[in-house]
Amino acid sequence: MNPIDLRSDTVTQPTPEMIKAMSQAPLGDDVYGDDPTVNRLEAMAAEKLGKEASLLVxxxxxxxxxxxxxxxxxxxxxxxxxxxxxFLYEVASVARIAGVQTRPLCGPRGQMNLECIEEAIRPDNIHFPETGLIALENTHNMYGGAVLPLEYMKKVFALAQSRNLPVHLDGARIFNAATALKRDVREIAQYTDSVMFCLSKGLGAPVGSMLVGSQTFINTARKHRKMLGGGMRQAGVLAACGLVALEHMVERLHEDHDNARFLAEELLKTGHFITQPESVKTNIVNAVLDSEKNNAFDLLEKMAQNGVLANARSRRHFRFVTHKDVSRDQIMEAVAIFNHILR
Known part of the structure; x- marks a missing residue:
C-alpha cells in the first residue's frame, strides 16, 4: 500500500494522459532548437504568462x-x-556560480517593506557592490504558501523600474497564487521581468520548470542553460508532460487549496498542533507541535511506520503539502494517525 505522502507536491506522479503523451511526442534535438514538442511547450508557457519567450529547464x-x-x-x-x-535552499548557487552577493531583507509573509527595499538599493559608492536585481517569491514556501498581493507586486515593480533594476519572480507555484487570487496568471507576471515556474509540483509533471521573459533575455538564458549542463536533447518526452500540465492540471489546483485548509482545521482540532487555517491560502500547511515534549524529527519515523510521510522544518515545526495524489479521505486518515501517535 502506498503511503500518504504529504512531504511536497514534487512527489506527484504523472497522469495517464502524460504517460500517453510521452509515448507519442514528436522529437528532435532541443539543443539545436528542433524538438517540436519542446518548442510548442515554450511557446505555450510564454503565451500563458504574457511574455515574449520561454525556456524549458x-x-x-x-x-x-x-x-x-x-x-x-x-x-x-x-x-x-x-x-x-x-536564499535558503539553493546551495548558495547565486554566490558561488553567478558571483552575486545576496542582500536578504525581512519580509513577513514574503512581503519586504518597500522602504526597506529602497534603502537597500546601493548608492554609487566605491565601497559598495552595485545592486543588480530584486527577487520575489510567489507563492512563498516558508510562509506556508502565502500569496503576494498584486498591488504589492505592482509597487515593487514600479520601484525597480524607477531605479532601472530588473525583477525576477521565483514563481515555482505561481499557478497556485493565481488560483488563490482568482486572477489570470498574466496579471502576476506583468509585474516582473522574468518568472520561473515549476511543471513538476502541483501541475503533476515528472520533470521540468519554465523560465519566461523577453526574447532577448531568453536568448542569453539559453546560453547560460547550456553552460550549466541543462541543455537536453530529445526533451520532448518531458515537454509532452508539461503541455498536459498546462492544458489540464491548472484548473484543479483549488482542490489542493481546499484540502490544505481542511488539513489545517483538522490538525487544530486534535489539540496537538497549532495551525492558522485562516492563513492557509494555497497548498502548504505550517503546523507547530503544541507540546515541547514532542520532537518533530522523532515523530517523522513513527509517522512513516504508520504510512504517512511528512517534512519537519524544525524540532516542533512540520510542513505538510497537499497535491493531486492525496485525497480528502487520505487527509482524514493521516490526521487520525497523527492523533493516535501523539496520544
Missing part, C-alpha cells in the same frame, strides 16, 4: 540561477526576502 533551482546569471554580472548584489527559497 530541468529544475526550478537551475531556472532561478539562470535568471540571476542573465540579469546580473559578477560582483553585483541582489535583494531578496530572508526566508526565500533562493
Amino acid at each position: 530541468p529544475t526550478g533551482t537551475m531556472g532561478n540561477l539562470i535568471a540571476v546569471l542573465t540579469h546580473t554580472k559578477p560582483g553585483q548584489e541582489m535583494i531578496l526576502e530572508e526566508k526565500s527559497h533562493i
Whole structure:
C-alpha cells in the first residue's frame, strides 16, 4: 500500500494522459532548437504568462540561477526576502556560480517593506557592490504558501523600474497564487521581468520548470542553460508532460487549496498542533507541535511506520503539502494517525 505522502507536491506522479503523451511526442534535438514538442511547450508557457519567450529547464533551482546569471554580472548584489527559497535552499548557487552577493531583507509573509527595499538599493559608492536585481517569491514556501498581493507586486515593480533594476519572480507555484487570487496568471507576471515556474509540483509533471521573459533575455538564458549542463536533447518526452500540465492540471489546483485548509482545521482540532487555517491560502500547511515534549524529527519515523510521510522544518515545526495524489479521505486518515501517535 502506498503511503500518504504529504512531504511536497514534487512527489506527484504523472497522469495517464502524460504517460500517453510521452509515448507519442514528436522529437528532435532541443539543443539545436528542433524538438517540436519542446518548442510548442515554450511557446505555450510564454503565451500563458504574457511574455515574449520561454525556456524549458530541468529544475526550478537551475531556472532561478539562470535568471540571476542573465540579469546580473559578477560582483553585483541582489535583494531578496530572508526566508526565500533562493536564499535558503539553493546551495548558495547565486554566490558561488553567478558571483552575486545576496542582500536578504525581512519580509513577513514574503512581503519586504518597500522602504526597506529602497534603502537597500546601493548608492554609487566605491565601497559598495552595485545592486543588480530584486527577487520575489510567489507563492512563498516558508510562509506556508502565502500569496503576494498584486498591488504589492505592482509597487515593487514600479520601484525597480524607477531605479532601472530588473525583477525576477521565483514563481515555482505561481499557478497556485493565481488560483488563490482568482486572477489570470498574466496579471502576476506583468509585474516582473522574468518568472520561473515549476511543471513538476502541483501541475503533476515528472520533470521540468519554465523560465519566461523577453526574447532577448531568453536568448542569453539559453546560453547560460547550456553552460550549466541543462541543455537536453530529445526533451520532448518531458515537454509532452508539461503541455498536459498546462492544458489540464491548472484548473484543479483549488482542490489542493481546499484540502490544505481542511488539513489545517483538522490538525487544530486534535489539540496537538497549532495551525492558522485562516492563513492557509494555497497548498502548504505550517503546523507547530503544541507540546515541547514532542520532537518533530522523532515523530517523522513513527509517522512513516504508520504510512504517512511528512517534512519537519524544525524540532516542533512540520510542513505538510497537499497535491493531486492525496485525497480528502487520505487527509482524514493521516490526521487520525497523527492523533493516535501523539496520544
